Amino acid sequence: MNYILFDGPVRNALLPFTFTRPVADIRIGILTIREKWEKLLKTNTSVITQDYLADKFPLVSAGENILIDASYIPDPGLAEQVEQLKPGEAIYHEDNIIAFNSTEARADADLSTFRKKNISGEPFRVENTWDIFSKNKEALQSDFELLTKDRESMPIPDGVQVIAPENVFIEEGAELFFTTLNASNGPIYIGKNTLIMEGCHIRGGFALCEGSIVKMGAKIYGATTVGPYCKVGGEINNSVLFSYSNKGHEGFLGNAVLGEWCNIGADTNNSNMKNNYDEVRLWSYEEERFRKTGLQFCGLMMGDHSKCGINTMFNTGTVIGVNTNIYGSGLPRNFVPDFSWGGASGFTVYALPKAIESAKRASARRNVEFTDTDARILKHVFEATKKWRKG
Known part of the structure; x- marks a missing residue:
């Protein structure tokens, strides 16, 4: 079929x-x-x-x-x-x-x-961007069962402290050093050829996909997914990184989704709850307005190829488009349109040729080819999102 x-x-x-x-x-x-x-x-x-x-x-x-x-x-x-x-x-x-x-x-x-x-019952469906992190616990549990059924984990290395080891699965080639894994609240999946450096504290559910790295001293809470070939550090809570994205330094990322080829600067933090405990609203491209999420906790949504400089601060419920570059002090607005360059003091257009050249360099660093097809996709997104940018 x-x-x-x-x-x-x-x-x-x-x-x-x-x-x-x-x-x-x-x-x-x-x-x-x-x-x-x-x-x-x-x-x-x-x-x-x-x-x-x-x-x-x-x-x-x-x-x-x-x-x-x-x-x-x-x-x-x-x-x-x-x-x-x-x-x-x-x-x-x-x-x-x-x-x-x-x-x-x-x-x-x-x-x-x-x-x-x-069909009877309520099917599992992703209908909104925030579903990606808010439904990640259920999806992670389901995938863990699917991937590990009738298979045997690699042994847990000496020096790694584990709670509920029956909920931990380690693939071939993974390296873990002097770390704590608490899988009592959800499974922990450690993918092929991954590295967890010394002094990390990880609570499930958690997935570290193939080729990814957790840097020293990281504190990670479930339900969090680190996609293939990512690097993470600092404090992370209930977030999903797709692949080839980095949040490698101190700072907090919570109730967030990062696409591919994103980079979070050192000491960057996102807020994931409003000071008045109100429901979070999030920018909707479909409705061209901020819409209710039904959530009290909702942090950062960042499209592919977007980056921020050191000490960036993101407000609760911030949406960052594709190929943005954010830097400077203060809080940028809650919606930063695709191909924007700047920060709280204002934005200019991130010129398409420069954006493509930057994407090529980022891909080359990971030995991944950035093709003419990839460039044409970015060109289409650039044109399709003009109405939300100034300039």
Whole structure:
């Protein structure tokens, strides 16, 4: 069977993260949504996404396709229902389409004649940017069970103090030195070829994905995910870093999401709660206004390739677009548009050629190729976000 994950109706609610990737490639828990589906379906998938992303994330179609709304996070039961779909059948939750079997590889296929199958219960879904951290505990537990079932962890090294070792899994090549792991409140997953330096204190749930580093003396609270090839330090609480992003120094990051290729300067802090304990509002690209989150704790949302200088301060509920560069004293406003350069005293436009050149240099440092396709994606985002920038 040919499986296709499509962006679905919540794509715009997940900006700025979906400016540079399909919904399927959002990381929550240990794996991306695409990786979860592929593990459970035991096959590769492709995506239907925005036209400007299609060169990097191509569609593979066949005579018979099962299309899945990528905002739905699978469990074994849902994956089995999807596998059993016959041609002309569709799975719904209430009025929302989850998956359907079609000869057309189109997310907007006419389903009026399809046989409707409803699922019971409330499906696990990512519908808002803040869901990525607020639902990370559940996703992390699910991924831990999926990845470690019927497998044996590498031994816990001497000098590492552990509470609830049955909830700790260490992959091959991981190094841990004189650290404490408390997995009594959630699992701790230590990925391949990772490094946890001396004196770190980590509480689950926690995932350190392949090739990532926790620097000396870090204090990490669950539920936190450090994606592949990231570096983290200081204090982190209930945050998700996608991949190739750094928060390597002292300072606090809490109830936050960082995309790819982000860098947080030394002694940077974000607030995650308002002084009056009020509900946090967050900028919505979709509605072009600040909207309620229903959360008392909500910190920083930072799009790909964005960076901040030392001692930067972010207010509660701050959204940073793609490819911004923030520095200086004071608190920047709660929404910094994509391709902005500056700080609390004001912003100018981060010129596209300079932004692309910086992205190339960052990629080269990690031996990752920054392609012409990547440049075209950034150019599209630059043009699409002009209305929110000055200049």
